Amino acid sequence: MPGPPARDTRSLLLRGAGLVAIAVVSGLLWFLIRHDSTPDEPVAQPPAQNTGQFKFTLVAGPVKTTDCVEKSYGDTQRFFKDSPCQSLVRALYTTESGGAKALVSVALVGMPDSTNAKALKALTEKDGTGNVTDLVKDKTFAGTGTPSVSGKDAAYSSKVDGTNTTIVLADFYAKHKDKDLIERIADDALRLSADLHS
Secondary structure, three states: OOOOOHHHHHHHHHHHHHHHHHHHHHHHHHHHHHOOOOOOOOOOOOOHHHOOOOOOEEEEEEEEEOOOOOOEEOHHHHHHHHOOOOEEEEEEEEEEEOOEEEEEEEEEEEOOOHHHHHHHHHHHHOOOOOEEOOOOOOOOOOOOOOOOOOOOOOEEEEEEEOOEEEEEEEEEHHHOOOHHHHHHHHHHHHHHHHHOOO
């Protein structure tokens, strides 16, 4: 007996190939839906204010400028006249610990090279040499009972990272006194400069 016509066999083969193709495409789409198609993208890091010993809340800034002479005073201002900065970003934060509330100024100064960055740190570490003007001192930020973070009771901390100098000033609200605590707050606040990079 003669076999079935060739075109019927061809039709079955084409139909089968079509079903296989649909299954492959469906499987691929399902895979793409279930899996991230861009695994190489970096995962967003949490803000620096939430990653240390104290939790900081941004209350003013960041304010950016390239004129460090205008935004500084004393010997620090004279330093910037001879060694201009490349960038200055300033911000204010608050934090609380054991019922005591503190105001924290963070300034990130970009210098042309690491030598000048280290020289700025060494200068501002000394008493009576002025500093970068914080957002309270230049009246950018004002509020009820705002402490002067550049006053004699304020804590100071600083660090150099490459060509960047971070300067932190901190003091308590309500004339609270706790030298050890305010110094720990200032030291911990150095990490906040990570949020101020452009």
